[in-house]
Amino acid sequence: MQQFLLKGAFESPVVPQGRPNSLTRNPYLSVVVPLLNEEANVAPMFAAITSSLEKFPRSFEIIFVDDGSTDQTFERARELAKDDHRLKLIRFRKNFGQTPAMAAGIDHARGEVIVTMDGDLQNDPRDIPILVEHIVSGSDLAVGWRYNRQDKLITRKIPSRIANWLIGKVTGVPIKDNGCSLKAYRAQVIQGVPLYSEMHRFIPAMSSITGAKIAEIKVRHHARQFGESKYGLSRIYKVLLDLIAIKTITAYSPRSLKWFALLAVPFASISLVCVAWAVWSSATTQDSIVVASGIAIIFAGGAAFLLMCGILSELVYKTGEIRPVDFFKLQSDRIAGASLESPAENIND
Secondary structure (H helix, E strand, O other): OEEEOEOOEOOOOOOOOOOOOHHHOOOOEEEEEEEOOOOOOHHHHHHHHHHHOOOOOOOEEEEEEEOOOOOOHHHHHHHHHHHOOOEEEEEOOOOOOHHHHHHHHHHHOOOOEEEEOOOOOOEOHHHHHHHHHHHHOOOOEEEEEOOOOOOOHHHHHHHHHHHHHHHHHHHOOOOOOOOOOOEEEEHHHHOOOOOOOOHHHHHHHHHHHOOOOEEEEEOOEOOOOOOOOOOOHHHHHHHHHHHHHHHHHHHHHHHHHHHHHHHHHHHHHHHHHHHHHHHHHHHHOOOOOHHHHHHHHHHHHHHHHHHHHHHHHHHHHHHOOOOHHHHOHHHHOOOOOOOOOOOOOOOOO
């Protein structure tokens, strides 16, 4: 077992004595599974993944990320890891959320291809080889589509359909199921993309904007057997905020000062009109210029504030981590010669 705990949240990897150091040889495939209070699902999930990859012609690893569980999730995963060196564990000291959990697993993954999926057994591990085959065939991302989704209508299906419609309208990318966690990526692609908040669901839309090749594949979906959903309607407002952020990044970030300057023009114009009015009133009448001067100062301050926001945005864009250029890697970077030793069966999109 190799256990990870982040600086502030987990530690560096520890390889048990008496076992070969598996860090010296990288697997071809990494399967990342975030877990939050899924003690009843840990063993069945591990068994389902290993069974689905039993005939996989290349080496693989499984990374379970314990997102601050308060039950026996980590302990049960640790027992499994003692008997199978292909299982790695990452344990958060507290609950950080699904996207940070996925990001931690992706950062520690050593495979050339990375697959992410939920840990509640609703995603079917039997679909993993199909997704990987699409990556091998030249796709940059392979996105699962839960075409026969087994979830509650009011609390899950309807919000998901609305969210997918909004994302499609805002980004212009009609992905049918952005919320499906079952996805496959080229490692050198996804490991260069910053993830935060609920950003993992926007990767297909962001990559499509930059011209990446995406395969959307129908995948199986099962009703939850054990436990209850940990990530529900509380994520809606985060998704909406992230959607605004994505639109801002893709549309305005390369020329943010220009757009803020355009927004400042009406404020500056009103301020100048009020100044002219105050000057004219002072020269031709005895009326008080306090009101006109006050309005001029307020709108001048607004214009100055917007310009400062534009300058700050330019600095953030130049020095920050999230830029559209990061997503162009999804189009330009390829894994040379990536292929399976034996091709999978014919795949129907």
